[in-house]
Amino acid sequence: MSLVFGQIEPAVFQAYAFWAAVLGLKMLLMSVLTGLQRGSKKVFSNPEDVKPGGKVAYDDPDVERVRRAHRNDMENILPYFIIGFLYMFTGPNVTVASNLFRLVAIVRISHTVFHVLVPVHKFRGISWAVGFFTTVFMGVRIVVHFL
């Protein structure tokens, strides 16, 4: 693989692309999780979707928990996508950048695990905070670099 852009190291771009795709697929999975919860709890959001024995409701705790995790992904992963992308143009160290991309992907996956599958407030909080401050770090680096 040759240089992708003039100013991005191929290894950095490779790490970004790989982990961004992993995170994108992980986000898409949240829709499937929501659908599975809706099916098992027979709770739907549109009248035309309701299956026999089901009802429209917006307060099922299990469905809403998945939806909160999904929204948290939108709040954190979607801004990360552009911040991580632009961070590549600040000339970061290859090892540092690659590992930060990997780190964000791992903690966002563990955030979902500790929010939806095995709810543990402490580990969910740590997962969120590591992803949050890593993204803030990248954002500040971009602001300083392009000032």
Next chain:
Amino acid sequence: MSLVFGQIEPAVFQAYAFWAAVLGLKMLLMSVLTGLQRGSKKVFSNPEDVKPGGKVAYDDPDVERVRRAHRNDMENILPYFIIGFLYMFTGPNVTVASNLFRLVAIVRISHTVFHVLVPVHKFRGISWAVGFFTTVFMGVRIVVHFL
């Protein structure tokens, strides 16, 4: 138009940019649709927004339907933006890639049509699924390519 990036075919980038902009504009339209529904139903989300004869409410079925469609766009189109972008770097066939970008745009538009304008569960479901699995396909291609 010359090569945009070293590794992207101009025709692929052109198709991505065109259809991504169409989808971006379509998403922005959802805010207008929500505003129109709020105005016609006189239902608002902030006390300071309420017009004479109106009230604050979060359970109007027509307003909430548009907001669900808008959130569904955020859940599906926003991850697609980055996945579709990175997919261009996997060296896809020009015809395949261009048509996948077109396909995602068309089914996301039809998703809104069948959710908000003419609610039909079956067609909305097919629209969502085609967009979802096309994005998953692109995401898996990126993961495999940059492994």
Next chain:
Amino acid sequence: MSLVFGQIEPAVFQAYAFWAAVLGLKMLLMSVLTGLQRGSKKVFSNPEDVKPGGKVAYDDPDVERVRRAHRNDMENILPYFIIGFLYMFTGPNVTVASNLFRLVAIVRISHTVFHVLVPVHKFRGISWAVGFFTTVFMGVRIVVHFL
């Protein structure tokens, strides 16, 4: 700094990257604002998060106001990120493009100020509209350019 992409003026890319990072950081701040409101009102969204004296609730006006502002950011800033990025490839005038990027960042910050900190319907509405129509303008330019 040399040319970033063959077709983007360095000054345009610099303005985009700087203001996009500012906006990304501003969005991340919304999570902190939500957390502060939850802590001060003792209102939480997950049972496992509740602190002594607190409760689970989804209708606290102050918490929900921040969450609406945050969602409005997702609806407007996230599509702007990709539309602003692609707009750079339409060969815009350097001064125009740089100032549009700055404008969007400023009005999205003032939108949050007039929604959450000093609620003023009129100024919030103007802030939203300026950001919205600037993004629509960029989107239309992309569609025309890559038609």
